Amino acid sequence: MSSPTQALFANRWLPVLLVTPLALLIVIFFYVPIFQAFYWSFFLERPFGGGSIFVGWANFARVLSDPQFWEAGKRTVIFMVIGSSLAVLVPLILAVAADRQLRLSQPARNVLVWPKGVAGASIGVIFAFIFNPFAGILSPLNQWFPGIWAPGIDGTDAFIMLIAAHVWSGIPFNFVILLAGLQSLPRTMHQAAAMDGAGAWRRIFDVQLPLIMPQVFLTLVLEFTESVTSAFALVDTMTKGGPGGSTNLLVYKIYVDGFNGYDLSGAATQTAILMVFVVLLTGAQFAFLGRRINYER
């Protein structure tokens, strides 16, 4: 079978040449480090380099028996579930509104995409300021109810702050994907539902949402995997894992263990575990969710 992509390139080496830079980037900066992490997780590494000893599963036994690892893992899962859900739900609401051609939806579409251009660390710095208990937008609360908003002391407040920043940074991409999904629905689909007597709200739940499930699923999968890793910049700039370790997510713990604590083997082992977790998670999502939303347009 000759597919159109084969006919596109007359020279058989051209496609290879075009793919090489990206492939190299992925291999050098993703597959090699990951492979290294797996490799190191079976060795005991000296903190300042120079020789390592093969220890088999000893690193895993040590990490898995560490209550702090499980604590961080639990926080990661909570962050992932709440953060990802909100990071899809909020853009979904915005996308539905923008799709309805409400007043100002055109400028809103542009404005909502802008955060895409802001780096995670910058978002962290900005949100740390926004949520600052003395100078931020919630500081008046503290004037009326002293101590109600204290992300520097209260772990829950810090966690909420972290999630808010994460959701905000996730809006642009998910918004674009979901809006594109909504706008790809044929106009007659809305008209048919209107003729069937369904009002605007009913159409959202009966027609629009079920039909953009592929896009919702896509954003959810990406969010789940990304929330595990990309939270690092936020944690690092906003809370440093504090207060009292309440925002110490696994990805941040790995960094601290490895580069502050010089427990390179432990960090590599946790990286390997985290990696396996993400892979399994994505696989499970495809297996359970993906099957239910398959339909032919």
Next chain:
Amino acid sequence: MNAIDTAIRAAASAIMLDKVSKSYDGTTEVIPPLDAELRAGEFTVVLGPSGCGKSTLMQMIAGLERVSGGTISFGTRQVQDLEPKQRGCAMVFQNYALYPHMSVFDNIAYSLKVAGMPKPERVERVEAVAKMLGLFDLLARKPGQLSGGQRQRVAIGRAIVREPGVLLFDEPLSNLDAQLRHDMRMELAELHRRIGATTVFVTHDQVEAMTLADRILILNKGRIEQFDTPKTIYHQPASVFVAKFIGAPPMNIVPVTGNGKVLRLADGQVMAECPVFGAYQLGIRPEDILLGGGPIKANLRYREDLGSHTILAADLGGNVLRIATPFGADIGTEAHLSLTFPPARLHLFDAETGRVVPGAFSQ
């Protein structure tokens, strides 16, 4: 006849369009004020070229577009300000617009569900409709698993399950292949005979219009060119536009000049006797032209043998003249044709307005 048929027949209501107009920007009128009465239970085909406003007209009847002026009544009820769901009309869309994530059953039942009909009653209604349309065995399937004709039937089922007073079709057959289109045409005609719903059917296909319609409303640039039975429209077209739009091949139209006695072509050849003066357009259908031994001379340029009949294209004083000859007719091989235009089959149109000049050839 089952309960659904009876209910639809009883619900069928006339549609009155009174000075209905549509303009999107307030200055250019897509549809200038338009009056028409579509009788209860009648199958009306709205026919016109693309961009003539026929879909807009239908959307206004459906309530998917607001009218810019005038009133629309279903029976005695004014509906132009009502939401689609309050109007009691149903619509079959060109691309069917079936809900891909719902089963055939749910597609058909959706409007009943929205209306809050209890489940047992819903099931009964959907099954009755499904049986009528031959969809009973497909109720559990998703639209993606159906053929084009089956999807079409689901779309129709979804429309009639509510027992609408008015049934609207927006070019429903244009996505089907030729064979299926033919079959669906027959099915639609049969369905209409059974349920007797007031039906408005928008199309640009004259064959669909001729075969399905009780009356055809021909629309040109938002104006009604003619609104009459297929037979009248074919044999007594009200304008050049209608004459050219209906019939395959369409009616021949040649410019002529009258001197009070006869009509002549620009090159002087006499076409017919007629006591008029000035510029006119003369029309004659390809199948009404008689071959052999007539006074009118034309040069044969091209012939298309279609088996059942042959279409000849001839040059008549610089105009293309199409002649449809009956099966078995001896056409011969000569390049020079001698033709007769029977006066009773001629149509005279005003050169400027394009409207027919009635009684021009009835001496």
